Amino acid sequence: MSSPAPLTLDELLARVRAGGRRVTVAKRTVARVLLTTTGHTRADDLINDVHVMAPDVSASTVYRILDEFEELGLVVHAHLGSGAAVYHLAGPVHGHLVCNVCHATTEVPSAVFDALAQDLRHEYGFTLDRHHVALSGVCAACARRRIS
């Protein structure tokens, strides 16, 4: 249940080496971007950010690196409804509320799903992956806007 401590760049790269992979300019750059990015970011945006720091890194490389980081448990991705997947550093586990109307996404602590997770385990033998909870609906702001 303990949240992983926030990683530094060096720790992150150390984990890459520990996984038997090499540390390269591209990986360093992707790592830096992930560390400076708040929230959930589409690969597209990550690629743009990477290009600012290292214009020669190609999109396919970023995808490959994100896959690798995910295998190493450094990064998590989620599919928030239609459209591109979003990525973020593995950190405190949380779920996502995605607004149907404005597409804003809100993070919610994993504890909100405790009761549901127990239910699903008991009733269906289903082990909820709390990293990937993404629920759609209407956010508070849009609900207000809709009434008026």
Added chain:
Amino acid sequence: MSSPAPLTLDELLARVRAGGRRVTVAKRTVARVLLTTTGHTRADDLINDVHVMAPDVSASTVYRILDEFEELGLVVHAHLGSGAAVYHLAGPVHGHLVCNVCHATTEVPSAVFDALAQDLRHEYGFTLDRHHVALSGVCAACARRRIS
């Protein structure tokens, strides 16, 4: 809380007319396929099934018709993790449990999410869309398989 009664082909097409749209061979075929299909089906599979009955109906038309049916409230679609969206007739509201390992999807009654929905409303002002609940994790069968 009442579940819509299961629609017949004629009722379905009547609703299309009621919505001010025309009834065509393509729509009739898509409707028939949806009615004979159990569970959640990717557009791809629907298109194949439609082709069996009406080889001349094009894929883009099926997509257009699914959109139209969805606007009319006849069909619901959901994004179950990565990959293509799945479609099904609007019926009893339910959520989906998607296995990370074998990709099987299990339907669960909407009531399972009642408590969660209340929490989300109260804590975050978020109105859960129960039609689109898709949770990933590990299903009972795969969990067993993993242990051994």
Added chain:
DNA sequence: TTAGATGCAAAGACTTTGCGCACTT
């Protein structure tokens, strides 16, 4: 030195769109 990593370009999966003709109403 040498296997893993990258860039580039092409392909792939899924879905949408433009256009002129056909079919429903």
Added chain:
DNA sequence: AAGTGCGCAAAGTCTTTGCATCTAA
């Protein structure tokens, strides 16, 4: 008759892959 809906083909979005080259260790 009027105009919605359709087939076809092309484009669009997001992501993966093949291959020759380069580079970290």
